[in-house]
Amino acid sequence: MSRIQINGVTKQFGEVTALDAIDLDIADGEFFCVLGPPGAGKTTLLRTIVGLERPEAGRVLIGDTDVTDLVPSARNVSIVFQNLALYPDKTVFDNLAFPLRQGKEKVSSSEIDRRVRETAEILQIVPLLKRRPAHLSGGERQRVAIGRCLVRAPLVYLLDEPLSALDALLRLQMRAELKYLQRDLGRTLVYVTHDQVEAMSMADRICVLDRGHVQQVDTPDEVYNRPVNTFVATTVGMPPMNLVPVRVEGENGRVQLSAASFSLGAALDSRIERIAAHAGQELQIGVRPEDIRVGADAPEAALRCRVIAVEPLGGEAIIDLDLDGKIVKAMTPPDVEYRPDEVIPVAFDLSRIHLFETDGPSVYAADGTSAFAAVP
């Protein structure tokens, strides 16, 4: 009913290709997040689904209907813009009622009243109905914008970074509220953001977008633990995954990864074969900050690094380490006492490392088993 299919959609603005032959299949009732840096094409994708942009190539299907040639109001979708775009001269009630008053078929005013009030109740904004947007707080405006989206009971909801203008605190609250709301409504929701925490927290599946290309579409768990390339690996997760360059050597049935200050070795088996194909080349080890143990948690570690900085974040601490001239960040429990310039033992959790080619694609993910071991 509200499944969205995007088939080979390309959108260009003059010389710039905003979307490059995108293929997506968004399931009915899914909370689908599109994640990417500014300029990735996320807003363009949303606008193409809504119908405010026409693609140069490709088709858009909602439900089983090809909507590519339909005007926005005929597609039965609603959108919440990044800057909300509430009608400033109209009351909250009129803002919510506006979509109902535009249709070709006349909706009776009692029906309009009923539907507006129903929506207002769901979002808990009934006491605000007589106010103008200028007299609402950020969070209240947010809800009115979502209300305007809901009141038409569309097949699909599209939200363009709706929380980015809110205070950090409010954003946390709204994340949970949005998730509950979508669950209750049961419709497909496409949510665009550049904030990976939002995507991880709310999405059933995340689509990571970079410069008009889809990098990976998967559940948060997959995208986090089995990223297909360095872009996805460093986009999801804060602080970003550390990337450490190493040389690959393969001989005598073993594969060795060497950096200036450490080496890792593994016996050649089916999983390691792919790595051996890169013998003589450089690869990058990907390791997340929370998978690095330091100090007392890594007593037998042969690798020792100098502490550059310590960031106490309350619930945890981030330690910046100097590894062969590169900064590597490690996440530790909050109550640690390392000083800058101290040299401490550092160990990677080898059951959680990744290997990537220098220009991105993943070659190996440890996925819970340690095939590698440190070579002294």
Added chain:
Amino acid sequence: MRALVTTARALLITLALFIFLFPVYWTVTMAFKPATEWTPTSGKIYWVPDEPTLDNFRRIFGGTPGGSDSFLVSTPINATDSIVNSLVTAIFGSLLALIVGTFTAYGISRYRAGGKMLGFSILQLRMFPPIAVMIPVLFLWTYLQLFDTRLGLILIYGAVTFPFVVWLMKSFLDEVPREISEAAIVDGCTQFGAFRKSVLPLVKGGLATTALFVFILNWSDFLIALVLAGNNVVTAPVFLSQINSAATGQEFGSRAALGVILITPPLLLSILIQKHLVRGLTFGAIKR
């Protein structure tokens, strides 16, 4: 040193004020002077009328000046028609400019109509003094039989003030985020419906300001009306320039009286829109 700068500044401002306000003062006092005081007699300049009178006002609306023993003998004149002409041409000319100009401005603001050059080209139009092309327009108008007609003046007034409307309305329309009209489109409006229901209400103030500004321009026009109209359509400023009599030549007092009537609407309207005028004129200057 500071005192010197402040005094110099004060002097300059006083001088500027004087230059602008003196003619107004002179006109207002002249409007109430009897014929005998219009020109200096025996070296005395009448800074303020010794014997203020409303004769001049009566004169321009058909009355006989002074009475039968007045040294002024001339045919009665009535400025009413000319005032009506001014009103009609100014109002409709302004309306024309407003309607065409606002839609143009919307196209430029929302859809970047005409690319980078159109908006600027339209503005450049206005830098060009209209009077420079009035003779060619005269030929064209005569050919089109628009010479000496109200319609002819209305069209020219519309054309000449159209760039102002585009310039002012574009800056007001730029203030309205495009997502608001997009939201209306997604909610089911047509392009025009979105403009009418979601954007227009938000620029009401700007529209009013622009309308008044443009009206003032058209109302005060003298040169265009002089060139493009003859005996049938005489607007008030032209009428004013023609108030003469055989006996006294230019009738300063009568002219001043009409002048006072003519400057009152612009003055009042300017005060009304003053706040918004400054805002509108300086808006485009600041890049957000």
Added chain:
Amino acid sequence: MAEIQIQNVTRTFGRFTAVDDLDLVIEDGTFVALLGPSGCGKSTTMNMLSGLLEPTRGDILFSGEVVNKLKPGDRNIGFVFQNYAIFTHMSAFDNIAFGLKVRKHPAEKIQQEVHEVAQLLGIEEMLDRRTTDLSVNDLQKVAIGRSMITKPGIFLLDEPFSNLDAGFRSYMRAELKKLQRELSQTMIYVTHDQVEAMSMAEKIAIMDRGQLQQYGSPDDVYNRPSNRFVAGFVGSTTMNFLPAMLDHSGDDLVITLPIADSRPVTVHPRGAEDGSDTFTMGIRPEHIELVEPGSSAASLRATVTLLEALGPRNIVHLSSDKFLFRVAVPPTVRPRVGESVGLELDTRRVHVFADESGKALV
């Protein structure tokens, strides 16, 4: 010496009080963050430090001298703003050199110093480029370079990284911290993002509605918040707040929650009571553990309503008797929606706030 003393400074705009009796000492060479929500008075305080505004009452002293009336240009301060105020018609080199050129330093010295600064910031190869050719990230570095070049004693930064993307922001945070340590300058950083404040600052001054709420190290404000506002504002996952009833048991306080079948929690107070009648208990999501519903360690039971999988940890949302909780758990723990679990509270990490004043008792 560039110690800053803010003595009982108040700033009003008509009837609106933007900063209310602020009293603060910033020691020489420290990195201090001014943290608070929008409208809390942090930017106003910044403007008074820079000299763009004068305090309505109170004094500001730099190195012991009152500077209230001193013009910004005479205060020897470096600014970095959110919108980096770059001169777009000049090259990167000229932008950075600007301060020195204005002060008429000799050309050779300028060359040398600009290159030094550029090296420190990692933008040496871009010095000749026009600013319109540089990325947002590099422009920010140019802005910092420009304010550094005159070697000011004090640096004021007003949310300088809010325009940058998240990855670069965390990189710049580390760079800035490194820079501050190397130059040993006093740095005052205004932000509404508590993660930034926590990660960079040696001390954080938290403000709300013009008033100072707490001034302490990141550890202090996180683990020993002095009032409810600070407790709720600091922390990537908001603290859980619940109404509580207090009883005394010797020196200790016994907290009873208005939840059916919950067990009271005993804690040791650290603040004095101030006569409030009602209280709120606060506990951070990471200080609660999920246990078997019937276990003796559980203080109460709750039902799972939502699971957020954030990557390095999961946040479990639960409801118990109309009260909502959030609990942080390792990424492998994934309770299902509707499951019934027990909550074990780490009693050493429980906070209690008096409702009237907001002050912390525990």
